[in-house]
Amino acid sequence: DAKTTQPNSMESNEEEPVHLPCNHSTISGTDYIHWYRQLPSQGPEYVIHGLTSNVNNRMASLAIAEDRKSSTLILHRATLRDAAVYYCILRDGRGGSEKLVFGKGTKLTVNP
Amino acid sequence: GAGVSQSPSNKVTEKGKDVELRCDPISGHTALYWYRQSLGQGLEFLIYFQGNSAPDKSGLPSDRFSAERTGGSVSTLTIQRTQQEDSAVYLCASSFKGAWNEQFFGPGTRLTVL
DSSP states (O other): OOBBBOSSSSEEEETEEEEEEEEEOOOOOTTEEEEEOTTSSSOOEEEEEEEOOOOOOOEEEEETTTSSSSEEEEEOOOGGOOOOOEEEEETTTSSSOOOOOOOEEEEEEEOO | OOOOOEEEEEEEEEOOOOOOEEEETEEEEEEEEEEEOOSSEEEEEEEEEEEEEEEEEEEETTTTEEEOOOOOOOOOEEEOOOOGGGEEEEEEEEEEESTTSSSOOOOOOEEEEO
C-alpha cells in the first residue's frame, strides 16, 4: 500500500479555516485519496474522498495537487466538534482487499 | 437508519479465557471489516469479509484469532486463550463493495484482559 505522511498535530481557533496537509508521493494512478476522522472515544467516520479533481461535501473540501502527490483537507470553519484525529488514506480503486490502512494521522486541536 | 452495532460494548476477561465479539453491519452492506486499536497504537486491520467469505485475513495476529460471518450479515470475532496484549478496542465496519465506498464504523468493543 502506498504510504501517506501527515503532521502529528495541528492547532486551530474556532470558526477559522483549517488546512490539513497530506503527502503521498508514491501514489499510483488507481489510488483514491480518502479522509477519515476519529473523534475521542468513537470509531472513525468518513469525511471525503477524491481521485483527481477537487471535491466538496457538507463536511469539508478536498484539494488535490495536479501531480496528485499531495492533498489538503479543508475545514472551512472549525468548530469544537471538529477536534479529532484526521487520517489520510490511499485506497486502490482496482479493488482487492479494500481494507483501510491507517497511519498515525494528524491530531487537530480546536481552541475556543 | 440503524448504523453498525457491536456487542458487548465492554468486555473484561481473565487471561486464558475465550471471548466472542459480535458485529451487526448495516443492512445490505456486503463488505465487513474488523480492526483493532490498542492503547497508543494506531488502527490496524484484522480481516475483511465479502459476503460470507474472507478473502483477506492478513491482519489476524495469530491462530488464536478467528472470525466468521453468516448469512452475509452478522460477524463474530473469536479470540481463544486471551493474552494481556489482546487488550484493545475492536472495531467493526461495513460498506458496499468497492474501494471508493465509505466504511461505516461501529462504536467498538473495549476488551480488557486481566
